Amino acid sequence: MSSFVIEGGHKLSGEITPQGAKNEALEVICAVLLTPEKVTIHNVPDILDVNNLIQLLRDMRVKVERPAVGTYTFQADDIDLEYLQTEEFLRKSASLRGSVMVVGPLVARFGKAMIPKPGGDKIGRRRLDTHFVGIQKLGATFTYDPDRRVYEVVAEHLRGTYMLLDEASVTGTANILMAAVLAEGKTTIYNAACEPYLQQLSAMLNRMGARISGVGSNLLTIEGVSELHGTEHTILPDMIEVGSFIGMAAMTGSDILIKNTGYDKLGIIPDSFRRLGITVEQQGDDIHIPTHDSYEIDTFIDGSIMTIADAPWPGLTPDLLSVFLVVATQAVGSVLIHQKMFESRLFFVDKLIDMGAQIILCDPHRATVIGLGNRFKLRASTLVSPDIRAGIALLIAAMSAEGTSTIHNIDQIDRGYQDIDKRLNQIGARITRL
Numbered sequence: 428m429s430s431f432v433i434e435g436g437h438k439l440s441g442e443i444t445p446q447g448a449k450n451e452a453l454e455v456i457c458a459v460l461l462t463p464e465k466v467t468i469h470n471v472p473d474i475l476d477v478n479n480l481i482q483l484l485r486d487m488r489v490k491v492e493r494p495a496v497g498t499y500t501f502q503a504d505d506i507d508l509e510y511l512q513t514e515e516f517l518r519k520s521a522s523l524r525g526s527v528m529v530v531g532p533l534v535a536r537f538g539k540a541m542i543p544k545p546g547g548d549k550i551g552r553r554r555l556d557t558h559f560v561g562i563q564k565l566g567a568t569f570t571y572d573p574d575r576r577v578y579e580v581v582a583e584h585l586r587g588t589y590m591l592l593d594e595a596s597v598t599g600t601a602n603i604l605m606a607a608v609l610a611e612g613k614t615t616i617y618n619a620a621c622e623p624y625l626q627q628l629s630a631m632l633n634r635m636g637a638r639i640s641g642v643g644s645n646l647l648t649i650e651g652v653s654e655l656h657g658t659e660h661t662i663l664p665d666m667i668e669v670g671s672f673i674g675m676a677a678m679t680g681s682d683i684l685i686k687n688t689g690y691d692k693l694g695i696i697p698d699s700f701r702r703l704g705i706t707v708e709q710q711g712d713d714i715h716i717p718t719h720d721s722y723e724i725d726t727f728i729d730g731s732i733m734t735i736a737d738a739p740w741p742g743l744t745p746d747l748l749s750v751f752l753v754v755a756t757q758a759v760g761s762v763l764i765h766q767k768m769f770e771s772r773l774f775f776v777d778k779l780i781d782m783g784a785q786i787i788l789c790d791p792h793r794a795t796v797i798g799l800g801n802r803f804k805l806r807a808s809t810l811v812s813p814d815i816r817a818g819i820a821l822l823i824a825a826m827s828a829e830g831t832s833t834i835h836n837i838d839q840i841d842r843g844y845q846d847i848d849k850r851l852n853q854i855g856a857r858i859t860r861l
C-alpha cells in the first residue's frame with residue numbers, strides 16, 4: 428500500500444486545471460452499454476475507479492480504444508453476457524460503487540444483469556433500495572443468491588411507469604434513467620436527483636436518441652425508444668477537485684488560479700467557501716484564490732453560528748464536507764459541519780485533533796470546529812486515509828502543517844484524484860510518493 432510523505436508549510440503558486448469528473452465518468456461510461464454503436468468520451472480522468480470500470484467493460488468484450496490522452500471510444504456490439512455469471516465479474520464489479528450502474532443499461536438492452544454488493548467508500552450504510560425498486564417498477568425481477576451474495580436481475584420487457592423515488596439517489600436515478608430510455612412507453616421519475624453529472628448523462632442519452640425531458644429538475648419524463656445510437660461526449664471538470672483546490676489554497680495561504688472550472692455548474696460551492704471567509708474570485712470560467720493572511724467564518728444574519736451542511740443538489744455536495752471541515756480549523760471563528768447523508772465520514776477528525784485542531788465531534792453526523800486562525804499551525808503527523816475525501820482533507824492538513832507528515836493508504840486518494848502529487852508539486856507542494 429503506497430504512502431505520501433508531505434513536507435508542510437510550502438505555499439503554492441501558479442495555475443492548476445481540474446481533471447474530468449470522476450462521478451460523471453462512471454455514469455457516462457456505463458451508458459455506452461446502451462448501444463451497439465461507437466461512443467467517444469473526452470476528458471476521462473486517469474484514476475483508479477474509472478480505470479477499473481473501463482477494464483470491467485473490456486472484460487465484458489466492449490471494444491475500447493484510447494485515441495488520445497483522456498479520450499476513449501467504446502463499442503458494445505458484442506457483449507459477453509456469460510461473463511456476468513463469473514466470479515471474476517462479481518469480484519471486479521464489487522470493488523467500486525460506480526459499477527452498479529451497468530445494471531440499468533444491461534437489463535434494458537439484454538434483459539439481464541447481476542448485482543454484487545457494490546464497493547466504494549465505507550462511509551456508512553449505502554443502500555441500493557432506490558435502484559432496486561425503480562428498476563422493479565419498470566418490470567424487472569430480482570432474485571437473491573445467498574451463497575454467491577449476488578442479485579440476478581431479469582426482465583423480458585421493460586414498461587414505462589410513474590415512480591416517486593424514496594430518496595434522490597444519484598446513482599439510483601442514473602441507473603433507473605438508463606433502464607427507462609429503452610422501456611416501452613412513458614416513464615416519469617419524481618424526486619429524481621438532478622446534479623450536473625445527471626444532467627450531463629441525460630444530455631448524452633438524448634444525443635444518442637433518447638427522449639428525456641425535465642433535465643435539471645427533480646421530475647424527469649422519459650419517452651422510451653427502441654434503440655440508441657453512437658455519440659460524442661465531453662465530461663465536465665470535477666467539482667470536488669475544484670472545491671479541494673479552493674480549500675487547499677486558502678489553508679496554505681497560497682495564490683493560485685484554478686483553470687476551466689465549469690463555474691456555471693458549481694452551484695453553491697463557491698458561496699459556501701465564501702461563508703468561511705475565503706475570497707473566491709470568478710474570472711470567466713477560472714477561479715482565482717488570492718493569498719489569505721487569514722480568513723474569518725461568517726455568522727448567520729441573526730448572529731448565530733454558521734452551519735455547513737450537505738443536501739441533495741442543488742444543495743451542497745456531501746463529498747466536500749471533509750474539505751470544509753479541515754479548512755475551518757485554520758479560520759477565525761466557529762462552524763458546525765453537519766454531514767447529513769453519511770454516518771461514518773466525520774470520524775477522521777480524531778486525526779486532525781492529534782494535529783492540534785480544536786474540534787468537537789458532537790455525534791457521527793456533526794462536528795463543531797473552533798477555528799484557531801493560522802497563527803496556530805497544525806502539527807505534522809502520521810495519518811491513514813480512511814476514505815477518498817477524508818484523504819484529500821488530510822493531505823490539505825499536512826500541506827499546511829509544520830513539519831513532515833506521512834499519509835498511508837493513499838489508494839483511497841488515487842481512486843479519485845489524478846496524479847495529485849505530481850500536479851501539486853508542479854505548483855510548489857513537496858509531496859513524495861513511497
Ligand SMILES: CC(=O)N[C@H]1[C@@H](OP(=O)(O)OP(=O)(O)OC[C@H]2O[C@@H](n3ccc(=O)[nH]c3=O)[C@H](O)[C@@H]2O)O[C@H](CO)[C@@H](O)[C@@H]1O
Nearest residue numbers: 450453524525552553594595596597598599739745746768
Ligand atoms: C459514484 C457516485 O456517483 N458516488 C456519489 C453518489 O453516491 P450514491 O449514488 O451511492 O449516493 P446516493 O445519492 O444514493 O445517497 C448517498 C447517501 O445520502 C443519503 N441520501 C440521499 C438522498 C437523499 O435525498 N437523502 C439522503 O439522505 C442516502 O441514504 C445515502 O446514504 O452520490 C453521493 C451523494 O451525492 C456522493 O457522495 C457519491 O460520491
Ligand SMILES: C=C(OP(=O)(O)O)C(=O)O
Nearest residue numbers: 524525547548746815816
Ligand atoms: C463517496 C465517493 O465515491 P463512491 O461513491 O465511489 O464511494 C466520493 O466520490 O466521494
